[in-house]
Amino acid sequence: MRVVLKLGTSVLTAGTDRLHRPRLVDLMRDIAAVHARGHEVVLVTSGAVTAGWEALGFPPRERTLAEKQLLAAVGQVQLMHLYASLADLYGLRAAQLLLTADDFRERTRYLNARTTLEGCLGRGVLPVINENDTVAVDQIKVGDNDTLSAFVANLVGADLLLILTDAPGLYTADPRMDPGATLIPVVERVTPEVWALAGGAGSHRGTGGMHTKIQAAEIATRAGTPVVIAPGDAPEALRRVVDGEALGTRFLASGTRLEARKRWILAEIAQGRLLLDDGAAQAVRERGSSLLPAGIRQVEGDFERGHTVRLLAPDGQELGRGLTRYRADDLRRLGGHHSREIEGLLGYTYGDEAVHRDDLVLL
Numbered sequence: 168m169r170v171v172l173k174l175g176t177s178v179l180t181a182g183t184d185r186l187h188r189p190r191l192v193d194l195m196r197d198i199a200a201v202h203a204r205g206h207e208v209v210l211v212t213s214g215a216v217t218a219g220w221e222a223l224g225f226p227p228r229e230r231t232l233a234e235k236q237l238l239a240a241v242g243q244v245q246l247m248h249l250y251a252s253l254a255d256l257y258g259l260r261a262a263q264l265l266l267t268a269d270d271f272r273e274r275t276r277y278l279n280a281r282t283t284l285e286g287c288l289g290r291g292v293l294p295v296i297n298e299n300d301t302v303a304v305d306q307i308k309v310g311d312n313d314t315l316s317a318f319v320a321n322l323v324g325a326d327l328l329l330i331l332t333d334a335p336g337l338y339t340a341d342p343r344m345d346p347g348a349t350l351i352p353v354v355e356r357v358t359p360e361v362w363a364l365a366g367g368a369g370s371h372r373g374t375g376g377m378h379t380k381i382q383a384a385e386i387a388t389r390a391g392t393p394v395v396i397a398p399g400d401a402p403e404a405l406r407r408v409v410d411g412e413a414l415g416t417r418f419l420a421s422g423t424r425l426e427a428r429k430r431w432i433l434a435e436i437a438q439g440r441l442l443l444d445d446g447a448a449q450a451v452r453e454r455g456s457s458l459l460p461a462g463i464r465q466v467e468g469d470f471e472r473g474h475t476v477r478l479l480a481p482d483g484q485e486l487g488r489g490l491t492r493y494r495a496d497d498l499r500r501l502g503g504h505h506s507r508e509i510e511g512l513l514g515y516t517y518g519d520e521a522v523h524r525d526d527l528v529l530l
């Protein structure tokens with residue numbers, strides 16, 4: 168089994184202000200045990216900012232981007248030092264990958280990241296991934312490690328994404344606010360009702376709370392990977408979930424595993440929206456046809472050739488996502504025109520289709 172394990176700050180600190188070493192030992196022992204049984208583990212870890220804060224002697228927090236980047240720069244080294252030493256204790260080698268949104272958006276970078284990850288797994292190395300906070304400003308960052316872990320799960324075609332946190336799973340309401348809330352053991356589909364259950368982060372240390380975990384569950388399950396949200400303080404949580412024990416909340420995969428290219432399209436952050444006319448919406452939805460410029464009524468956003476865009480029916484319903492063959496400004500000029508006019512309008516052509524059916528994933 169190929170498993171992506173996401174460890175939140177809340178788990179790594181065990182509710183304290185610093186990385187909780189005994190907790191890290193337990194987690195690494197769990198990882199090593201699962202690894203020793205032939206499973207592949209990819210670790211997505213938070214905790215750099217907290218580790219940096221600890222390393223600098225807990226200075227008063229400013230909560231600016233510059234401060235977060237500084238703390239992450241200091242803390243990432245501390246975090247990796249701990250992981251590398253602990254992995255060593257259990258006879259494992261750790262590798263570090265610092266990724267950000269562009270690494271999933273740009274095909275070449277995506278393929279390189281995937282090659283490195285496959286290389287690690289092929290050699291039995293434990294990849295340890297965090298967002299590259301030191302360079303990630305709003306425009307290019309994934310923003311939270313729950314979503315990052317779902318992107319990574321899609322990247323490697325994981326059989327399971329396990330998100331460990333400081334809550335026992337998804338509750339009917341934020342258990343910190345509502346003592347009567349109860350655990351939801353299985354979520355068959357991420358519906359608006361499920362979204363409504365999510366509250367924000369449980370502490371000042373965590374990012375996103377249950378909201379980003381549900382978002383992660385939606386991204387991964389849609390690409391065919393089941394997701395479990397489970398308590399990080401449960402002994403041997405990874406081994407137990409891998410063995411099929413019902414721990415925390417399981418989100419069932421909503422589809423079959425998509426081929427790698429389609430997973431990439433879904434994993435990517437959509438850069439723009441194409442509003443189709445009735446005929447085009449019907450052709451795309453019912454026949455899985457390519458989208459021609461003639462069927463585009465409106466183009467929203469700023470995107471380049473090769474970026475992912477959402478395809479919307481006239482009523483606003485999202486039909487699917489695909490890679491566009493033309494940049495946003497080109498499509499604004501081509502919308503409503505026959506494909507034979509493309510060369511005359513632009514002075515060049517990348518083919519008849521705005522989004523080719525091979526590059527299109529219907530939802």
Ligand SMILES: Nc1ncnc2c1ncn2[C@@H]1O[C@H](COP(=O)(O)OP(=O)(O)O)[C@@H](O)[C@H]1O
Binds near residue numbers: 375
């Ligand atoms: N419906 C819910 N069920 C469970 N936990 C929830 C819910 N809504 C909000 N939360 C909060 O989400 C927190 C976990 O997210 P977060 O603080 O970001 O942790 P992490 O560092 O693990 O990502 C929990 O401590 C909990 O208070």
Ligand SMILES: N[C@@H](CCC(=O)OP(=O)(O)O)C(=O)O
Binds near residue numbers: 175212213300
């Ligand atoms: N990249 C940041 C963590 C961001 C994040 O999503 O944190 P968390 O909600 O604790 O998983 C760090 O290493 O501190």
